[in-house]
Amino acid sequence: MGELTKRLVRGTPLGLVLPALWWPVAQAAERVETERVLPPEWQIREERFIPDNVAGWDHLWREIMIDITVIGVLFALVTIWFMWRYRRRSPDQEGAQPRLSAGQAIGWAVIPVFVFMADDFYLAAKGWALWEKYRNVPEDRLEVRLESAMWTWDYTYPNGVKTFNELRVPVGKPVLLRMTSRDTIHSHWIPDYRVKEDSMPGRITYIWFMPKEPGEHVVTCAEYCGHLHSRMKGKLIVMPREEFDAWYQEQGAKLQQAKAELTEGA
């Protein structure tokens, strides 16, 4: 047997074991995902929701920015110092390479990795905790169904009223969107409220947000979904409560009237 063959034979068990180790992790990830998207009465836990989603994500964002800036500046300074300190002083100077002991070599590799990974894990854990909390939705909410398609956002309100590319909501009431898609994967994104989630065929996903002040906000698709993806834009209109109620009732009445006329005509 040649040297290469021997190595291959010796390496095979490791090659088999490593993917096998990944398997339970992939399974667990899949389970978490499925529990989140069970249809209708699904496991949306009602309590312990975060009152201000925007502040939570912004805080985390700033923390990450500060972290990577500090780390980046630190690395840059050390690099510059090394460049200056170990520069070649004459054209024919030859460097002497110091030998590290095994302990030193391992220490230099492991300790910095540990320090930076600890920071990453800390931030990841904070993000995960925030996300977990965000998945809890307040009970007192307006639920709107959303069906996305190339290239439109179709909203259906509890009274049956439908709007296209325009989501009207009252101020001060949590809004929950139950989303699915007619064709391909889209992602409903409201940048001002820091909420984004895929809408997918055959699945129901959700996002929620708390409209704080009257005003207009951009809704856009954040998942490439075809050649008009960039034009898949909508509008979120936050209205004063009374104005919304008036609009909602008027639209509901119009819908009822149209239905009655249809039945009469039949």
Ligand SMILES: [Cu+2]
């Ligand atoms: Cu889309």
